Amino acid sequence: MNKKHYFWIALLFSCLFTQEITAQFKVGNLFGGENGRRTHKNKIFQAYSTVSLGGGSSNYYGDLSPYNRFFQSTLNGLRWNANFNYTRQLSPTFGLRFGLTWARIFGDDNKMEGVSGYEVNFIRNLHVRNDIKELSVIGEYDLVRTERSYNRRAAIVPYLLGGVAVFAHDPMAKTPSAVTPGIPTNEWVRLQPLALEGVSYSLIGVSIPVGIGVRYRMNKSWDVGLELGYRYTFTDYLDDVSGNYTDPVNLPGSLAQLMSNRTLEQVAAYSGKDRSASAAAFLTTNGIPFPTGNPFANPIPGFTSDTDPRGSPKLKDSYMLTTIKLIYHIEPKIKCPGVR
Numbered sequence: 161m162n163k164k165h166y167f168w169i170a171l172l173f174s175c176l177f178t179q180e181i182t183a184q185f186k187v188g189n190l191f192g193g194e195n196g197r198r199t200h201k202n203k204i205f206q207a208y209s210t211v212s213l214g215g216g217s218s219n220y221y222g223d224l225s226p227y228n229r230f231f232q233s234t235l236n237g238l239r240w241n242a243n244f245n246y247t248r249q250l251s252p253t254f255g256l257r258f259g260l261t262w263a264r265i266f267g268d269d270n271k272m273e274g275v276s277g278y279e280v281n282f283i284r285n286l287h288v289r290n291d292i293k294e295l296s297v298i299g300e301y302d303l304v305r306t307e308r309s310y311n312r313r314a315a316i317v318p319y320l321l322g323g324v325a326v327f328a329h330d331p332m333a334k335t336p337s338a339v340t341p342g343i344p345t346n347e348w349v350r351l352q353p354l355a356l357e358g359v360s361y362s363l364i365g366v367s368i369p370v371g372i373g374v375r376y377r378m379n380k381s382w383d384v385g386l387e388l389g390y391r392y393t394f395t396d397y398l399d400d401v402s403g404n405y406t407d408p409v410n411l412p413g414s415l416a417q418l419m420s421n422r423t424l425e426q427v428a429a430y431s432g433k434d435r436s437a438s439a440a441a442f443l444t445t446n447g448i449p450f451p452t453g454n455p456f457a458n459p460i461p462g463f464t465s466d467t468d469p470r471g472s473p474k475l476k477d478s479y480m481l482t483t484i485k486l487i488y489h490i491e492p493k494i495k496c497p498g499v500r
Contacts, residue, residue, distance in 0.1 A: 205252050208310040208492050212245045212385065214485025222477035223401040224267030224288055226278075234480070236271040239264040241481045252305040257323075261294040265479050267399050270428045270435070279442050283460060284470070285422040287430045288399045289348065290331045292479065294391075298323030298369055310489045311380050318374045321389065325367045331400040334429040336418055343415055346429060351400040354416040357470060358406045359397075367391040367478075375487065383487040390480045398479070401471035405463065420470075423463045424456040 218241040219225075225233040241263035249255040268287040272278040301320045306313040331351045335343055352363055373387035396402040408417045428435055439455040442448075450457060462468055 204308060205306075206309045206492055207251075208249050209490045210245075210247045210249070210310075210383075210487050211490065212247070212485045212487040213243075214245070214385070214387075214483040215240065215242045216481065216483040217241065218263040218265055218292075218482075219480045220265035220267055220290070220398060220477065221479070222267065222396070222399045222475070223471040224269055224281075224286060224399045226281075227475060229278075232271075236268070237266050239266050241483060243481075243483060243485070245485070247300065249306065249310070252307060253302045255300040255302070257296075257298045257300055257321075259294070259296040259298060259325075261292075261296065261481065263292045263294065263479065263481055265290050265292060265398065268428075268430055270431050270433060273433075273435075273438050279438075279445075280462075282435075282438060283423055283442055283463065285425055285428060285435065286333070286399075286401060287428075288331050288333055288351070288401070290329050290398055292327050292329045292398075294325050294327040294367070296323055296325035296369055298325075300373075309492075313377060315377045316374060317377075318372070320372055321387070322368075322370045325369050325391065327365050327367060327393075328363060329365065329398060330363055331398065333400070333419060335415070336422070336425050337427045337429050337432070338425065340414070340418060343418065349415065349419070351419065352397075354419055355412065356400060356406065356416060356420040357403045358410060359403065361395065361397040365393055365395045365398075367393040381489050381491070383489070385483075385485045385487055387483045387485065388480070389483070390478065392478050393476055396471075396473055396476050398477035399471075402473050403469070403471060404466050405468050405470045407466045421463060423460050426456050 218239045219234045219237050221227050221230070221233055225237045227233070241261055243259055243261040245257050245259040247255045247257040266287075266289050269281045269284050270287070272281040275282070298321050303318045303320070304314045304316070306317070332348045333351055335345060335347050335349055337346050339345060352361065369389050369391050371387060371389035373385055373389075375383045375385040377383050405421060408420070411417050411420055422429075426434060426436055436455060440450070443450050443455050443460070448461060
């Protein structure tokens, strides 16, 4: 995460909590209310709780789903998420939410076939699937106040969100479709134990969720919500790609060797597409001979040495969740006293 990201996240948190404190402390309160009259009975807010179930889409951004093609990456890597949340509404504008989320993310270099400027990505021929299990604590700042109790909430309540999350992940990819002795074809295998870049990274990470949402009141007890939440992470290995290729002799076995450098696979393991025509065009454009007519007969320069980049460590990976959720308001046991 670069300095600009830290600045915007800090600004968001500052706005959330500063506005909340300001809303609770007004000059008039020093003198018992506006115009000197005590109005605290009218200001009583009864905290309440909600639970919700939701589901929607997930997207990942990183080496296999480039940031600078944000909209295309969003469409190409579209997958799913499911979540459960418990929220305690602590004031007319602020709630604290505890959430559990399961999201699948996906990226595939073969989506870059025929895309100008991304021929190297296509030749690299990597793909990844990663199931993320996330535990989050998030603050919600409502842009419309709820006065006194939950049954007086507005019909439509937009809100901002920000917090922290801990997640577990486990990137996987399919084995090659070509028959290799001792290795099953087209089978999903875990990548982290193979140390494909000579790095043993953690499968536990931390992210900073930020986003926006809106809740619509259906009746006294039920809302439906729509939320867009972006997760900045501190890892570059959601996709198992970050640094340089590793010398095959330093990889732990034949499976690791096959999964590390996949440039010479004729058929893409995930999509099942033949890569010959586009690979031949790449070699021809770059003046790389392939005298046998087979673009996969010899190692491709730029994809063989431990000094050749397999990915880029400049930007950390991230993911985005778009969720539709059904929200139930738990009726408090103790009701607010009436105003006389």
